[in-house]
Amino acid sequence: LSGREVKVARSMDEEDLSSPETSVSLNLLRKAIETGKPVVTTDAGSDERFERFYSVREMKLRSVLVVPIRRGSRVLGAFYLDNRLLKGVFRDGDLAALEALASQAALAFENVTYRARIKELNRNLEARVDAQEKELVGIRTTVKSIRRETKYAYEQIFRRQGAMAETLRLVDRAVDSEVSVLIEGESGTGKELVARAIHFHGPLKE
Numbered sequence: 001l002s003g004r005e006v007k008v009a010r011s012m013d014e015e016d017l018s019s020p021e022t023s024v025s026l027n028l029l030r031k032a033i034e035t036g037k038p039v040v041t042t043d044a045g046s047d048e049r050f051e052r053f054y055s056v057r058e059m060k061l062r063s064v065l066v067v068p069i070r071r072g073s074r075v076l077g078a079f080y081l082d083n084r085l086l087k088g089v090f091r092d093g094d095l096a097a098l099e100a101l102a103s104q105a106a107l108a109f110e111n112v113t114y115r116a117r118i119k120e121l122n123r124n125l126e127a128r129v130d131a132q133e134k135e136l137v138g139i140r141t142t143v144k145s146i147r148r149e150t151k152y153a154y155e156q157i158f159r160r161q162g163a164m165a166e167t168l169r170l171v172d173r174a175v176d177s178e179v180s181v182l183i184e185g186e187s188g189t190g191k192e193l194v195a196r197a198i199h200f201h202g203p204l205k206e
Helices: 026-035 054-059 092-149 163-175 191-201
Strands: 039-041 063-071 074-083
Touching (some): 026 039, 026 054, 026 063, 026 074, 074 092, 163 191
Antiparallel strands (some): 039 063, 063 074
8 A cells, every 4th residue: 555545455366356445454554554553463353452443343354464664754655464264364474574575665665756756857957958948049049139230249248138239239339439438227237247348348458
């Protein structure tokens, strides 16, 4: 069982059960999952701990062994075994063996989870790369357009639409002169970039 759904159920004849949810005691499964501890009983029908469990009475359960599948503090599911004919079927050795199997299963589940996570991260990364490539294509197109409109490329300035395009045309006029230039604007509008563009493209750059 994983979560609240029975994934696989087989009979003593090694045949798959058609309706596993009604073939096992979900109450005993939940108890093992919620407590994170094994549930072991030699005769569930006469065990006071389970006298209120309808499934135990209805199925006439005798020997039951339920072991949680744990990874650290997390419970990922549980293994469930029962025998409805004989009492005291499951011994300490059976419990130890099923706990060892549960430990291996928890590791396998964790590996599957990590692989799924890695695939999702790869998909997200590929999507981001595609988006950045499209953005880069847009930037290159804009740069080519600006190069047709302005004398210099001004590589450090990427936002070249609207008011900035008009500003760069003014920068073209300032670059080729030696007059002092006063740059004004709100904080974060790119005044320093414009100043650098004028300086490094002008005759006094050295």
